[in-house]
Amino acid sequence: MRFNEKELIFLSRQPSERAAELGMRGPKKGDVMKRRLVKLIVNFLFYFRTDEEEPVGALLLEQCRVEREDDMAFSIAFLDEAERKYLFECDSQEQCLEWIDAIIKASYEFMRKNLIFYRSEIHRLTGKDPLEQYGISDETRFQ
Amino acid sequence: MPPSLRRSAALRVMKLNERSVAHYATCNSPPDKTGFLWKKGERNPTYHRRWCVLKGNMLFYFEERDSREPVGVIVLEGCTVELCDSESEEFAFAIRFDCARARIYKLAAENQVAMESWVKALSRATFDYMRLLVRELERQLEEAQQVALSQQAKNKPKKSQVQGGNGGRSKPTSLQGPLTQPTGSPEEGLLSLIPGKENGVSWNKPAGLSNGVGEGSGVVWEAEGRGDSVRPPPIPPRRKTPGGSLEDPVSPGTGCFSKLHDWYGKEVAELRVEWLQGQ
Numbered sequence: 001m002r003f004n005e006k007e008l009i010f011l012s013r014q015p016s017e018r019a020a021e022l023g024m025r026g027p028k029k030g031d032v033m034k035r036r037l038v039k040l041i042v043n044f045l046f047y048f049r050t051d052e053e054e055p056v057g058a059l060l061l062e063q064c065r066v067e068r069e070d071d072m073a074f075s076i077a078f079l080d081e082a083e084r085k086y087l088f089e090c091d092s093q094e095q096c097l098e099w100i101d102a103i104i105k106a107s108y109e110f111m112r113k114n115l116i117f118y119r120s121e122i123h124r125l126t127g128k129d130p131l132e133q134y135g136i137s138d139e140t141r142f143q
Numbered sequence: 144m145p146p147s148l149r150r151s152a153a154l155r156v157m158k159l160n161e162r163s164v165a166h167y168a169t170c171n172s173p174p175d176k177t178g179f180l181w182k183k184g185e186r187n188p189t190y191h192r193r194w195c196v197l198k199g200n201m202l203f204y205f206e207e208r209d210s211r212e213p214v215g216v217i218v219l220e221g222c223t224v225e226l227c228d229s230e231s232e233e234f235a236f237a238i239r240f241d242c243a244r245a246r247i248y249k250l251a252a253e254n255q256v257a258m259e260s261w262v263k264a265l266s267r268a269t270f271d272y273m274r275l276l277v278r279e280l281e282r283q284l285e286e287a288q289q290v291a292l293s294q295q296a297k298n299k300p301k302k303s304q305v306q307g308g309n310g311g312r313s314k315p316t317s318l319q320g321p322l323t324q325p326t327g328s329p330e331e332g333l334l335s336l337i338p339g340k341e342n343g344v345s346w347n348k349p350a351g352l353s354n355g356v357g358e359g360s361g362v363v364w365e366a367e368g369r370g371d372s373v374r375p376p377p378i379p380p381r382r383k384t385p386g387g388s389l390e391d392p393v394s395p396g397t398g399c400f401s402k403l404h405d406w407y408g409k410e411v412a413e414l415r416v417e418w419l420q421g422q
Contacts (some may be wrong), residue, residue, distance in 0.1 A: 001161050001164065001212065001213055001215055001216060002185065002214065002216070003159060003164070003216050003217075003218065004162070004216075004217050004218055004240075004246065004248075005157050005220065006154065006221075006240075006244065006245055006246070007218060007222075007240045007245055007246075008157065008159070008218055009219060009242075010221065010240070010241070010245070011218070011220050015399060022249035026156040031240070031247060037204075038258050040256070041222055041229070041267075042200065042270035042271075043199065043270060054157070055157055056157070056158060056159055057158030057159060057160075058157060058158070058159050058160075058270060059159075059160045059163075060159070060160060060163065060164045060167065060201075062167045062172075062198075062199065063163065063166060063167050063411060064163070064169055068224060075298070078162075078163035078166070079163075079166070079170075080162065080166035080170075081162065081163070087246065104369055105149030108198070108199030108270065108273060109172055109349050111270075111273045111274060111277050112199075112273070114277050114281075115276060115277050115280060118277070118281055118283070118284045119279035119280060121284050121287075122280065122283050122284050122287055122310075125284075125287040125291050126290075127289075128289050130279075130280055133298065134276075136267075139175070139303075140173055140174075140175065140176075141173060141174075143173075
């Protein structure tokens with residue numbers, strides 16, 4: 001599948017929601033834990049070798065499951081291949097929980113669900129559809 | 144160094160979880176827009192008809208409408224969409240990026256209406272747009288809830304304001320006033336109880352977390368009458384104050400929530416003017 005790599009690399013250089021050096025292990029048998037600079041930007045998780053400017057790779061964070069694996073570790077698995085887990089090791093429990101929280105909330109789907117909920121609550125409380133003033137109340141993604 | 148190694152160093156491609164990205168394209172999450180578009184080829188200049196699926200900030204393109212896998216995807220973050228004159232195609236528009244040596248993706252719709260609809264949808268496909276919208280609605284909801292609560296207080300002058308004496312139907316969290324700045328820590332403690340969380344699938348939350356954790360917003364959830372199928376999703380992330388993350392978030396550098404909120408409010412107001420003008 002083709003993707004616009006250059007633009008994705010450019011995105012990886014933008015200010016991040018969260019960034020830290022973590023231990024990271026890929027999902028394949030034989031993958032080992034490596035130190036990576038991990039950056040959360042919009043719904044992507046970029047990971048870099050600690051001394052390099054261009055990312056080794058990116059994970060799109062849609063349709064994924066984040067799980068606490070240990071005191072200080074969490075995993076990301078994608079729903080289409082749930083047994084393959086990317087493992088991340090943090091330096092503290094607090095950091096681990098913060099990353100889990102941030103990643104869960106980093107998906108477009110998550111935002112969409114929030115938006116739908118807020119919309120219906122506002123409508124329930126005020127009788128008005130808050131999306132009408134923006135002219136977007138009919139868009140399918142907000143139903 | 145042997146030639147094969149040299150070559151692979153120069154051609155190093157960034158990894159992407161491609162299989163899962165392709166799965167996202169075809170999974171049952173609702174697309175924002177679908178339709179046929181003519182897309183100018185990557186290598187040759189001819190236009191190919193492609194079935195296009197816009198989901199969030201990703202534009203997938205398939206060979207056929209029923210193809211199981213996309214030919215490719217354009218990540219739309221940081222792009223601008225513009226109309227363009229094309230010699231061979233009417234109703235043409237382009238997706239352009241800011242970075243050096245970036246590609247320009249040329250597309251064409253079947254008619255004027257379709258073109259305008261796609262241009263509108265693609266310009267609003269960035270994460271930031273959605274995030275702004277969510278925050279704006281979050282703010283409106285908080286306002287509406289405060290109005291509702293003060294109405295309640297007015298209607299029950301004899302009861303204390305702290306406990307709504309309506310038989311436990313609603314569960315206010317804390318009513319010490321308008322939103323306190325959340326720190327995220329109450330959530331963390333409760334999050335540790337949850338073995339796994341999925342973000343694209345149906346959201347099952349234990350009741351403990353859905354009560355407006357730590358936000359102090361006086362949120363009133365209706366515990367009954369809605370059934371189990373509707374649980375309020377957790378509050379979207381707030382910006383960390385400086386020192387809480389290694390880099391500045393994608394927003395003006397400010398740790399003050401009200402300033403940040405005003406900034407977003409301005410952005411939304413500007414967006415609104417833009418849309419009204421575009422109607």
